[in-house]
Amino acid sequence: MSGPSRRRPPARSSARTEAPAPRVEAGPTAAERPRPRPSAEPSRPFLLDFFPLESAAATRLARFFERLRAGRLSTTRCPVEGELHWPPRVACPVCHREALDWVDLPETGTVYAFSPVLAGAPLGMESDLPFIVGLVDLDGVPLRLFGRIVGVEWPALAIGARVRVEPFAVDADRVFYRFRFVSNPPGPITPSSEQA
């Protein structure tokens, strides 16, 4: 809050002949707002960058990114209940324990659902259009992960396709995962949409 010296006295409720237009206190402009991100972070717009906080100084989930950078998609598991979390947690959502195990996840899975992104890409991803996002059931674990699916054009992708996890460098400082197409299930591909 700003200092009290700038506060206006409350408006008198009994208006005279001409009521003044209601005033709206202007908030700070974009340039005046404090910038929460460290200057060392990369240059993408903060609010549209879904994964800007990867360093140990910025997130207690830094191990997820460290392991991903080493090629291992992993998550946390509570040693008490034994259940995998997704996304990884800093504390167990059941017993609130903070000392959690880190476990590697399977590298392969099956496409449960997908959608092409044909327009309206997030800032910085316009040149990737069209691209595919989907839900993938990882083999052998009860986890369904959301992510980009690469290596196939969307009209040629089928529900049930096999994919594998692929860690990749977002930029020089950051890493994330995506899924790379391996093969479609046997049988004809059902058209995802009808062309007029």
Ligand SMILES: [Zn+2]
């Ligand atoms: Zn627990």
